[in-house]
Amino acid sequence: MPDIPKTAKAVVFDECNGPIRVDNEHKVVQPSELKAGEVLVKLEYTGVCHTDLHAWKGDWPVPPKCPLVGGHEGAGRIVAMGDGTDTQLKIGSPVGLKWLADSCLNCEACLGGQEATCANAKLSGYTVDGSFQQYAVSYAKHVTPIPEGLAMEIAAPILCAGVTVWKAIKQSNTKPGDFVVISGAGGGLGHLAVQYATAIGLRVVGIDTGDDKRKLLASYGADDFIDFKQHTGKGKLIEEVKRVCGGEGPHAAIITSAGGAAYNEALEYLRPHGTLVAVGLPPNTTINADVFFTVFKALRIVGSYVGNRQDAIEALDFAARQKVKPMLEIQNLDKLPEVYERMEKGGIAGRIVLKC
Template identity: 75%
Template sequence: MANEQIPKTAPAVVFEKINGPIVYKEDHPVTQPQDLKPGEVLVKIECTGVCHTDLHAWKGDWPMPPKQPLVGGHEGAGHIVAIADGTTTTFKVGDAVGIKWLADSCLNCENCRMGAEMTCSLAQCHGYTVDGSFQRYAVSYARHCTPIPDGLPLEVAAPVLCAGVTVWKAIKEANCKPGDWLVVSGAGGGLGHLAVQYATAIGLRVVGIDTGDDKKKLLDQYGADAFIDFKNFRDEGALIKEVKRVCGGEGPHAAVIASAGGAAYNDALEYIRPHGSLVAVGLPPDTDIKANVFWTVFRNVRIIGSYVGNRQDAIEALDFALRGKVKPQIVTEPLKNLEDVYKRMESGGIPGRIVLKC
């Protein structure tokens, strides 16, 4: 089922091997409607965010390697242009949808039934185990596409589909109540600046940790109660003391670590208050959390891994954006700029999020 002529080829960015050349192609093959398998849809991608996970996929620095060759990307927003015959879905051709990190899961196992679809043993991930959104036409799965509400621009929806969903889920995992202190480490980045907004929207007091005047200005704009530039605290323990001081002397009730640097994790274990929570989100390579068992028990602290969100989390995350409570800081660029975006991302020089037009 399709409502337009689907071209045989279209633009895409592909790498053939880990750390290999990143190639922009004008003539990448497009899956035709008759070749879709039951349950699949073809989405014409209009824009796609660029996530640090995409950089990890290309560099291959996670324990499990991605498929190769690979079209990366998992923050795609566009319209369904074809639905496979035999597919049961409420979606129609022409509907605006998002394709996110979690591409598919079985929906039948215990994890899926509990709403933990991301830990399904059969889960597939866009831009990692299956091709993703760095292309004009992407194959996705009807049961895991996210409906994008009317009135929400696609370039705004795109980064919410991963960065927004991920931090909204992490904040829910932190189990804070209005008025509690929440620290966001990596607060000026693609995930962090959205975490600050979700947290303030539900009445938390937020401290952002990052570096640079541009990121401070960004977080001031989004209502952060305080900003701590970690580069101003080089003496051992100085940053931990400052976080505690800012958060009423005892430290925050929770910390969401969106930073790509490993040191942020062990710092957080030192500055969260008793009964506090450390929510692990950022994935720096080769990083261990070193938690002393005695003090972890004695202070009743919790260490929680939070890995993206489920279908309902995605709908909730988009609703904040629709209501104007969360607004990604975005810069739009053409798809062919992806390699340069990766370079800037590695240097830590991107406040907010880059969204590529496909």
């Protein structure tokens, strides 16, 4: 068994919107303290997600536990297991920590492959300490095996952003050759959604703004790009989306955008039998679905909330086969407060990954 220190580095806050402190002497749970089913993971990298920022700010109806070590995109190796843990994983196995840290696996939701909605779910970096630390306790049945050879810094953001958009695509009711619009296509979630959609043969139209994002998405195989700032007149964006999607509109729209307007626009440009997949969480946003046209066009509105254990395995497999690669900026773990500042200003392209 590897040597495990008594203390290590972690980034902690004691109250929402309070100071974020780097604790170089954070207690490391020792092997003898692990319960059956628990594993201790020595983390190498962790992604940073907007959910982590929301947790620190206390933006959601149910606040996180405090004090809290945030983070839920952790990649590392198992260094210890609780006695009696039933798993095929071994000491040294590369694994990932996700938003869903644990669930009961016995309720209707879990048995139906919808573990994220388990009433007894534990959430990394929210209800239990997460990945903004060098050593983290997680749960053997829910850590995700990382394919050998896949770089840890690549795997980390796939464990949330990648899984989330792959699940959304699976719920979009599309098949190869169908048109899919991805709103917010140049962002942390969107640029991965473009790659997954392209990899399975969808015709991808990205909505975002700026020549840099146009070029980025073209390099990922997007079939078309619509700069929303160039189509600002009443109904102009809807007209343009329909035009580039065969005149009828897309078969699906996956909304990863931080702007609420994208939801209601999608309901206007979707073709009959189209699917709106809600992923992004813009604050104070309501979907205003006209009942008549929702029924008349047989539209589907689907909320997509992360993915299950199999979705995570599939999402990592795309990355292992080099079909998907996140655009990364790597920083050190103690730079998290500065990363949050940049996030609030919208100053990050792709994903930030912290070296633990």
